[in-house]
Structures are given as C-alpha cells and as structure tokens.
Amino acid sequence: MRGLAYFKKGDIHFTDELREPEIEADDELIVDVAFCGICGTDLHEYTDGPIFMPKDGEKNVLSNKSIPQAMGHEFSGYVAKVGPKVTKVKVGDRVVVEATCSCVDLHRWPESKHYKTPACNACKDRCDNCCEYAGFMGLGVVGGAFAERIVTIEHHVVKLPDGFPMDVAALIEPLSVAWHAARVSKFPPGKSALVLGAGPIGLAMILVLKAQGASKIIVSEPATMRRELADRMHVETFDPSTHGDKSVAMLRSKTFDGKGFDFAFDCSGVPATFNTGLQAAHYRGTLCNVAIWGSGFDFNPMGITLLEKDVTGSIGYTVQDFAEVTEAFKDGKIDIEECKHLITGRYRIEDGWEKGFLELMNNKATNIKVLLSPNNHGELD
Ligand SMILES: NC(=O)c1ccc[n+]([C@@H]2O[C@H](COP(=O)([O-])OP(=O)(O)OC[C@H]3O[C@@H](n4cnc5c(N)ncnc54)[C@H](O)[C@@H]3O)[C@@H](O)[C@H]2O)c1
Ligand SMILES: [Zn+2]
Ligand SMILES: [Zn+2]
Structure with missing residues (x-):
C-alpha cells in the first residue's frame, strides 16, 4: 500500500x-x-x-x-x-x-x-x-x-x-480540538473571547466560538497573512507586535466597559500569550491553555488568585467532540466556505x-x- x-x-x-x-x-x-x-x-x-x-x-x-x-x-x-x-x-x-x-x-x-x-x-x-x-x-x-x-x-x-x-x-479534527477546549472551559453562548494565535488551532477556535454564539471575538496574531485569514472570518484582529507592553490595556479597552474578556484561549504557547490571556481576562474570567509547551516559565500564581480567575487546559478530544462538530456543520453553525480558508x-x-x-x-x-x-x-x- x-x-x-x-x-x-x-x-x-x-x-x-x-x-x-x-x-x-x-x-x-x-x-x-x-x-x-x-x-x-x-x-x-x-x-x-x-x-x-x-x-x-x-x-x-x-x-x-x-x-x-x-x-x-x-x-x-x-x-x-x-x-x-x-x-x-x-x-x-x-x-x-x-x-x-x-x-x-x-x-x-x-x-x-x-x-x-x-x-x-x-x-x-x-x-x-x-x-x-x-x-x-x-x-x-x-x-x-x-x-x-x-x-x-x-x-x-x-x-x-x-x-x-x-x-x-x-x-473536523482541528475543529474538534477547539470544540473540546470550549467544552472543557465551559464556554457559554453570549460571552466574549480573546484568541491568542491564529495558526490552524486559533483559526479553528474562532470558527467554534462563532458556532457557540460568542458575543465578541478578538484574535491576537503578529503574522499579517494569518490576521488576514481571521479578518475573512469576520472577527476583529489585533497585532501584538505593534503594541508591546500596552497590548493588555489595548485589548481590554476593546471589551464592554473596558472590563476585560470573559474567556481567553491560548492557542500559541509562549509566556507572552499566556500572560496576556490571563491579564486580559476579567475578574473570575477564564484562561484556557490549548497550546502544548516544551518547557515551563516563571509565573506568579497571584495573577490567578487576586481576581479569582480560572485557569484550565484542554487536550485532544473525544468522539463526542467530532459528533458535535459534525452536527454544527449540519445546523449551519460552522460555515463550510469559511473553513475552506x-x-x-x-x-x-x-x-x-x-x-x-x-x-x-x-x-x-x-x-x-x-x-x-x-x-x-x-x-x-
Ligand atoms: N491541546 C491540544 O490538544 C492541541 C492540539 C493541537 C495543537 N495544539 C497546540 O496548539 C498550539 C497552536 O497550534 P497551531 O498548529 O495553530 O500552531 P502555530 O504555531 O501554527 O500557531 C501559533 C500562532 O501563534 C502566533 N504567535 C506567536 N507569538 C504570538 C504572540 N505573542 N501573540 C499572539 N500570537 C502569537 C504565531 O504567529 C502563530 O501564528 C500549539 O502549541 C500546538 O502544539 C494543542
Ligand atoms: Zn494534529
Ligand atoms: Zn485508558
């Protein structure tokens, strides 16, 4: 064969x-x-x-x-x-x-x-x-x-x-990775989300969050071509490389009352994305780490404790995620043409x-x- x-x-x-x-x-x-x-x-x-x-x-x-x-x-x-x-x-x-x-x-x-x-x-x-x-x-x-x-x-x-x-x-496989992340982080309809990284997984995350009724999605990604792809999925994009230390403040200012995001999904996996995701989430907001890390980094857990944030992670998927993504296509919640991008x-x-x-x-x-x-x-x- x-x-x-x-x-x-x-x-x-x-x-x-x-x-x-x-x-x-x-x-x-x-x-x-x-x-x-x-x-x-x-x-x-x-x-x-x-x-x-x-x-x-x-x-x-x-x-x-x-x-x-x-x-x-x-x-x-x-x-x-x-x-x-x-x-x-x-x-x-x-x-x-x-x-x-x-x-x-x-x-x-x-x-x-x-x-x-x-x-x-x-x-x-x-x-x-x-x-x-x-x-x-x-x-x-x-x-x-x-x-x-x-x-x-x-x-x-x-x-x-x-x-x-x-x-x-x-x-449907990478979409199921994103679907599982939304599922285990308990993302409900109507909430706002920051997606960090617009590679295959970040872009799949956008499609899934749209299917699940997110009220606002902002995608942070330094690569121009990848931001352009996210644009074609009709979400707001942000270039972290042009804002440096001000990225968190800039991102938060784009949310309702400048409150911060309900959810952040780290689909990149560098200290800057993890920290930005955590800081851009509002009090009792959730950061879900989807990325795979080769090694750890210096991190102060008070970033979680002081504003009672939830930090969670998601690995792979189960067949339930594949079935639910397939249903979302059938219901027109995930758009076949947008996926083709x-x-x-x-x-x-x-x-x-x-x-x-x-x-x-x-x-x-x-x-x-x-x-x-x-x-x-x-x-x-
Ligand atoms: N949890 C799981 O089950 C699972 C499954 C598949 C992949 N992954 C992991 O998910 C992550 C994403 O996968 P991928 O294939 O999309 O990878 P990728 O490398 O193609 O995408 C990562 C993106 O992050 C961007 N980026 C880099 N620095 C950034 C910054 N400071 N701010 C915002 N964005 C930044 C990069 O430009 C890139 O476009 C990887 O770590 C991968 O290993 C996890
Ligand atoms: Zn894979
Ligand atoms: Zn087993």
Whole structure:
C-alpha cells in the first residue's frame, strides 16, 4: 500500500511497501482515505522526535507496534469494509475518525502487555483523551492516514452527511480540538473571547466560538497573512507586535466597559500569550491553555488568585467532540466556505514530503493546513 511514513527522526518518506491494514477485531472497519491534514505535531516528530512515535527498537505501549508507520491523524474517508459487529456505519459511508487511541482500543491488540488490564479510570469515565496510555493513530500507536487505507474501531467513527466535502471534513479534527477546549472551559453562548494565535488551532477556535454564539471575538496574531485569514472570518484582529507592553490595556479597552474578556484561549504557547490571556481576562474570567509547551516559565500564581480567575487546559478530544462538530456543520453553525480558508494546499501523498512537510517548515506564515490524498477517489482531479 502507498503512504508517507515515519522511519526515524529526520526521515519521513513516501513508500509503496506499507502493510495493507486488516480487520482483526469484530468491531473494526477499514476506511479508504480521502484527505489527511499535516499537523504541527507531525513536523515536531521529524525535527525533534521521536516524541509520540516509538523510539528505534521500542514498541508502542498500547499496541506493541513499532516504526516505520504511516503518519496522519486529521482525516476523512469512505468506509471500505466492516467487521461483523459494526452497526454505526456501512460500506460507502463518508466518515471522519477520531484519532485518539486508549484503553478503548486494547481489545484489538492481544500482543499488548496491557491486553487484559482493566480500563484506566479516565476511560471508565469516557474521558478517553485523558487515558493513562493515550496516543494517536498516525503517531505511533497504529498506522495513520497518509496512506491509502487505515483500520480503526467503530467507537472512533462519525458518519458525515451524504455529499459532505471531504477536504473540509479533514478539518473536523482541528475543529474538534477547539470544540473540546470550549467544552472543557465551559464556554457559554453570549460571552466574549480573546484568541491568542491564529495558526490552524486559533483559526479553528474562532470558527467554534462563532458556532457557540460568542458575543465578541478578538484574535491576537503578529503574522499579517494569518490576521488576514481571521479578518475573512469576520472577527476583529489585533497585532501584538505593534503594541508591546500596552497590548493588555489595548485589548481590554476593546471589551464592554473596558472590563476585560470573559474567556481567553491560548492557542500559541509562549509566556507572552499566556500572560496576556490571563491579564486580559476579567475578574473570575477564564484562561484556557490549548497550546502544548516544551518547557515551563516563571509565573506568579497571584495573577490567578487576586481576581479569582480560572485557569484550565484542554487536550485532544473525544468522539463526542467530532459528533458535535459534525452536527454544527449540519445546523449551519460552522460555515463550510469559511473553513475552506484554512486549506492552503492539497497534494498527492507521493508529493507530501516536498510540497507538504518541507513547504510547511520553510514557509510557515503563508501556510495553514496542507492536505494530502492518496487520490483513490479522484479527489484532486
Ligand atoms: N491541546 C491540544 O490538544 C492541541 C492540539 C493541537 C495543537 N495544539 C497546540 O496548539 C498550539 C497552536 O497550534 P497551531 O498548529 O495553530 O500552531 P502555530 O504555531 O501554527 O500557531 C501559533 C500562532 O501563534 C502566533 N504567535 C506567536 N507569538 C504570538 C504572540 N505573542 N501573540 C499572539 N500570537 C502569537 C504565531 O504567529 C502563530 O501564528 C500549539 O502549541 C500546538 O502544539 C494543542
Ligand atoms: Zn494534529
Ligand atoms: Zn485508558
């Protein structure tokens, strides 16, 4: 099978020798991939990895699988084959797949050392994303969707409406990251929000907050092209690089009575965005950290205590988020045309390394989401 695979740090390349996935558990199904987005995490595996991927000679704790492995975890596709216990979808259905792997998947892998271990407490509570063993398909647990086909279990699958555009469907994954952040931070309709950073996640956050009835959204982003994209989503933008120390005061002055924001979402992950988000939130306001941090920084907790602010964090998503994002599309709360602004490239997996990974690493400011396709359905024609 054809695909773009992770071989080791500094070596991701196209191969036509990937093992064809097979149904081994009764609730598994095969999905024929339509489109799969390249994520910043994929780039990190190349430059700084293996992070999620197993190290050379080691195996993944959940699946007992090793590398090389096809990457890709943000994808859409068509159901190609179903196991005997699959009832949620049928062959030919358009689907998206929630890519977390957790205790929910353990029954698929008798070779795993945790095969007979009871589900962890998080999985028992249906918080699969907080699983003790959590990992992602396409990031070390099992082969991902920069390939012709993948195998998953029906638990992870959400059916799309007939005719749903499959390129936009590949964005349901980053939208679910943002949806989950709004959900765990308990964002209610009618509240104001500051989004820090307008990369793929910040832009997805804008679309989700709009869908959830935010009264006001301001996006802080230094890169011009990314601010322009946010403009096209009809939200107010702010360039922090031109206001320096005055950024917090400037941002607060744009809110009702200069009170500050009800919510701030850090979708960037540098000390300046965390501090700006915290200070721009009003008393008892909420800062949600969506960003992934490589290391910590000096921080005074009195910034939380004195005005009784809530600081929370959000990791990944569950299949509930995928289902709710799909419903939001059906209800017209997320606009398909606005989502298309996020797609800055669509290429065959054969060209994925040069036109996808290298382009994203070399020209970050002018790219948002690059999609790859095995093109088995003529999606690129
Ligand atoms: N929590 C999760 O489950 C989850 C999932 C996916 C990604 N992430 C993380 O979310 C973050 C965003 O992801 P992304 O792919 O959009 O990354 P990205 O690097 O493309 O976007 C970050 C943006 O922040 C902007 N920025 C830099 N300094 C800034 C400042 N001082 N003020 C405002 N903006 C500033 C950058 O110009 C950039 O556009 C990353 O840390 C990523 O690892 C988290
Ligand atoms: Zn991702
Ligand atoms: Zn678990």
